[in-house]
Amino acid sequence: MRLLILGGTQFAGRAVAAAALARGWDVTVFHRGRHAAPEGAAVRIGDRTAEGGLAALAEGTWDVVVDTWSGAPSAVRDTARLLAGRAGRYVYISSCSVYVWPPAAGYDESTATVPSSPDAGDVPYAEAKRGGELAVSAAFGDTRSLLVRSGLILGPWENIGRLPWWLGRIARGGDVLAPGPRETPLQYVDVRDLAEWTLDAAEAGRSGPYNLVSAPGHTTMGELLDTCAEVTGSSARLRWTPAETVLAAGVEPWTDLPIWIPPTQEGYGALHGVGVERALAAGLRCRPVADTVRDTWEWFVSLGGAAPQRPDRARVGLAPEVEERLLKGM
Incomplete structure (x- = not known):
């Protein structure tokens, strides 16, 4: 599998990169150059918030894109549009924060989400993540978009x-x-379990939103x-x-x-108290x-x-x- 990770040098992105490299995948990491990329990954440098900052991604094709961005949704919009014709699936690492606060215990992926827009600039975290989701779905469509709504991540x-x-x-x-x-x-979810599930789900062609955290308790x-x-x-x-x-x-x-x-x-x-039945049914296992x-x-x-x-x-x-x-x- 050819994987492009937007980020890939810290926490969740790094865990995904490490897991993919361990599987023998062809991994490319696009980042700003502030932190070292995992050994074995190809590197492309750019700042998606700057004018012309996506130039390093002008060429190339990938089976899967994984994006951990939590800033302005417009940055996700621009990247997703650029890659829509050259990538098979776009995985966005989102958050359970996208739900209207506070959702009742046991809430699932059908629970109401906060209003947002893929064109938004700097907005609060919940709106940023929801706007990022909308941006991915708009560019890749519902069947090629995987929205990983993580809960508390540790590891x-x-x-x-x-x-x-x-x-x-x-x-x-x-x-x-x-x-x-x-x-x-x-x-909570161990970041490595999140990474493994995300890669499995992408490879299996899963789409739509999944709450991703361990079972309650x-x-x-x-x-x-x-x-x-x-x-x-x-x-x-x-x-x-x-x-x-x-x-x-x-x-x-x-x-x-x-x-x-x-x-x-x-x-x-x-x-x-996050409802995670959908992720568990799709193979989530927590150490x-x-x-x-x-x-x-x-x-x-x-x-x-x-x-x-x-x-x-x-x-x-x-x-x-x-x-x-x-x-x-x-």
């Missing part, structure tokens, strides 16, 4: 900082604020943090704290304490949480404990002084 190469923050904090040891309830179910907050302690070899003491106490202290779920959101809060079902945590830790250590950070995303994690104050008050 090696993460450049948001969610799991790396927990690993780093627990590795430092001492008392660690652990937000309850301990048995809170979590839902794939793990729990307790299992996740216990596993972090185990793989880091830390003697940290997890101090499980009621959600009400955490929230009363002004701590923000999802950002101050990554991954976590209390089950009683609006939005929990949208983040950890155990221990594999995701262990491999992310090994990657994190290989970088000296300094994971990459996307410049367009705020850093996550609880300030040490806030954690200390909460722990002292318990």
Whole structure:
């Protein structure tokens, strides 16, 4: 298979590139040259936001295009139009954020999406992803477009900082604020499982939208943090704290304490209650949480404990002084 990846040097794009190269596919990576491309991939340099920035893609044919873009939909529109006659299928890595917020737990691909346009410029994340979907469908048609609506993505190469923050904090040891309830179910997809499913689906000629994340309750907050302690070899003491106490202290779920959101809060079902029956029926398989945590830790250590950070995303994690104050008050 001849694969063109728009991006391909960080997180989801890199995982797709690595998985395709491991299969022996012919991989071309189009990116801005800010990060090294995976070894074995052909490279084309360009900036799709600049005038003439797609010149490097003026020639070439591919069986599959994978696009991870999360900026202006108009950039997806221009690229998809350019490639429509020279690529067999266009896969857009989208997000469950495209649904009108907050969708009820169990929502599927038929749930209402936010209004957007393929011609939009810089817009909020949800509108950007939905506009990108519309741009792909307009250029490739419904039967040649695959929309991968991912949920929470974890694993090696993460450049948001969610799991790396927990690993780093627990590795430092001492008392660690652990937000309850301990048995809170979590839902996420390992980036490598996302990559493998995406390639399988593209090769099989699948089309349309798919919510892509594990089945609800794939793990729990307790299992996740216990596993972090185990793989880091830390003697940290997890101090499980009621959600009400955490929230009363002004701590923000999802950002101050990554991954976590209390089950009683609006939005929990949208983040950890995604309906994924369609993806599971199409072959999605998710590795155990221990594999995701262990491999992310090994990657994190290989970088000296300094994971990459996307410049367009705020850093996550609880300030040490806030954690200390909460722990002292318990």
